[in-house]
Amino acid sequence: MFHKINRFNRILKTRLKFREEEQIRLRDERNEEEGIVEKLSFLNTEKKTAYDNFSTVSDGAVMSTQEIWFHRQVVDVIEKDIKKESISLNAVRNKITETEIRLLEKHKDVKIMDKHIDNLVNSWNTETLHMEQQEIDDVASIRFTHKLQNGGAQ
Secondary structure, eight states, X not given: OHHHHHHHHHHHHHHHHHHHHHHHHHHHHHHHHHHHHHHHHHHHHHHHXXXXXXXXXXXXXXXXXXXXXXXXXXXXXXXHHHHHHHHHHHXXXXXXXXXXXXXXXXXXXXXXXXXXXXXXXXXXXXXXXHHHHHHHHHHHHHHHHHHHXXXXXX
């Protein structure tokens, strides 16, 4: 029984390691998500600034078509970057969801294994106590029998 418990403890350690790896992966993915959100916030600020610059230039003196085109290109580039980062954010959030699902499964595996080990240990303790009680009963029975034989011979 002792070897069986040790074997399951080794399995539990392996499952704990897998769960820890998933937790690290989830933390890294959340950090990546946070970085993308910050970058999106920065890009949105840049976009607002580019729109403000465009409207300021258009309110002023006569602009050439090149200047209008240049300012519009700045806005377009920023919008493309925002779209690209939004796609990245969605991909990271999908990965986070998948990792959370895997982490939940790993956590369930660990709990199941831990409960099984606890049941084995309790069973082993019960069995050990039962065997000890039988040994005590056997010793008491032998002593009682020995007393009867010695008391009866006197």
